Amino acid sequence: MRMLALALFLLIPFFSSAQETKPAPKSGYYPVPVKAAREPNPVKPTPESIAQGKNIYSYDCASCHGVTGDAKAEVAKDLKVPDLTDPARLKDRTDGELFYIIKTGHGDMPPEGNRVKPEQLWDLVNYIRSLARKQPPPEPKPSN
């Protein structure tokens, strides 16, 4: 509940502008301020960056999102944790959006806030992108 209050508090400035907020059109959707969404990722997804991200992920994220990001962790069942290995999941998200979500948290997900430096948050973004990319492409159907 405190988390929710905090999330709402953080979002108030963005909602209180003249613009009405639309209700979430589909599950898993939530608005990220345009400015944050357009923030370019200054950290290239080098093996070093991804390794850094993986390290932080194992401490701060794996307990909910699962070691491989597949939401198979014990708590994932209760919290409706999204599957980060699903390539469709983050496809429409910009790096800026992911950065924002990780930094500010959402719903049952706690904010990473200032626990890590911005570069490390970008490392996390690079790492979770690599989780989806590892998904093998669907088997091509035999064309007979």
Ligand code: HEC
């Ligand atoms: C307490 C459990 C928990 C922890 C810890 C946690 N998450 Fe989450 N995460 C969630 C839940 C639950 C959601 C879905 C939130 C919602 O939809 O309101 C979520 C959503 C997300 C999303 C959004 C996915 C989408 O479809 O847009 C990303 C990205 C994400 N988490 C990454 C991370 C990263 C990176 C960390 C570590 C810094 C982390 N999470 C830590 C539970 C957690």
